[in-house]
Amino acid sequence: MRDGDPPLRLLCLPNTSLQCIVQCMQYIDQFALSLVSQRCKDLVKSIDLKCLDVYVxxxxxxxxxxxxxDSSWIKCLLDDDQATAAKVLTLRDGKGFAHSKPEYEVEHCLRHILEIYHQSEINTIRLLTPLRDVQxxxxxxxxxxxxxxxxxxxxEAVELASTFCPLKKLEFGVGRIAEHNENDENFPKIFIQNLEEIAVHLMCELNLDDLLLANSRIFRIYCQRISNFPKMLNRFIKHWLAGSNPRTRYFEFHCAGEGYLFLDMNEVFKGIKHEIVSKMDPTARQAFRAFGAAYVKFHGGYNIRKKDGTVATLSFPRYSHFEMLVWS
Structure with missing residues (x-):
């Protein structure tokens, strides 16, 4: 179009022509058009846009x-969960626009995005500050x-975990000033979930019963207290040899508050057959490498073996830090 030409009455065109025009638009222009009216939103939805994932x-x-x-993103920024305006940007060039609407809340923005991209699942949610209305x-x-x-x-951790019910990974931390309630039967149930990974960056106290409930493929815990760490490890290893935690392939727990600078391996392996494995052992190194997690690295350690031939390598890379990989 040239200067002085009348504006193109886009919505007056036949539907097929409209769809062809919208399909040729840039991603951010398609998104902007969807915000104009319900008719425009339906038009954008009709061209069957797809996205790889949504992150909140x-x-x-x-x-x-x-x-x-892989190289194209749209980012929507809201000041808080009751914001009346959103800033929309493309991550490639940082250009975008502001969209303002009375009573525009994060739920409206998220629902709009999921509708126009025909999504029902969010890939990752990072909830680092409380929402006004979680439900x-x-x-x-x-x-x-x-x-x-x-x-x-x-x-609160139990409530959030049960509200969101992730399909693959649950990752959370409990504040340092939080108190542990030994009589609370709900908190340990978090560990029963059949997920790819559960990672707890901070919790009050870890005990043997918590470990025996683990059912995820990867189970990682960073806690403030473990009562009698060497004895608990000994009992946990014996339970595993007897058949506990059949689905879990990698365990890691680290205690921040205990003073176990040097674990007594005689106490840890009391009554347990084991063999020392060098950190240069090719079989163990390959097993750790094949596991495919960047944070799983072999430091040397000890092999234990079940009666059915399943092998696990136990490692103690730092004080009060235990890793166990089941690999055969």
Whole structure:
């Protein structure tokens, strides 16, 4: 079009022509068009847009990122969960626009994104500050693969974990000032979930019963207290040899508050057959490498073996730090 030409009345065109035009638009222009009206939104939905995943970060501001291709993203920024305006950017060049609407909340923005990209699942949610209405936010999507959150108490951790019910990974921490309730039967149930990974970056206390409940493929715990760490390890290893935790392939737990600078290996392996494995052992090195997790590295250690031939390598890379990989 040239200067002075009348504007193109886009919505007056036949539907097939409209769809062809919208399909040729840049991603951010398609998104902007979808915000104009319900008719425009339906038009954008009709061209069957797809995205690879949706990522949500709730912190000092709320960020919703839509990965359309490996190199193309759209990012929506909201000041908080009751914001009346959103800033929309493309991550490639940083250009974008601001969208303002009365009573525009994060649920509206997220629901709009999921509708136009025909998504029902969110890939990752990082909930680092509390939301005004967690249940309302949860109702905007069907499922999420990964949830990461910080909880102020064990009971809040249970509530958030049960609300979001991730499909693959649960990652959380409980505040340092939180108190451990030994009579609470709900908190340990978090560990029963059949997930790819459970990672707890901080919790009050870890005991043997918690470990024996682990059912995820990867189980990682960073805690403040472990009562009699060497004895608990000994009992845990014996339970594993007897058949506990059949699905879990990697265990890691690290105690921040105990003073076990040097674990007594005689106490850890009391009554347990084991063999020392050098950190240069090719079989063990290959097993750790094949596991495919960047944080799983072989430091040398000890092999134990079940009666059915299953082998696990135990490693103690630092004080009060235990790793165990089941690899055969």
């Amino acid at each position: 970060l709730v912190h000092s501001e709320i960020t919703i990122r839509v990965r359309i291709t 309302s936010f949860r109702n905007t999507f069907t499922s999420c693969s990964t949830i990461v959150f910080g909880a102020r108490s064990e009971s």
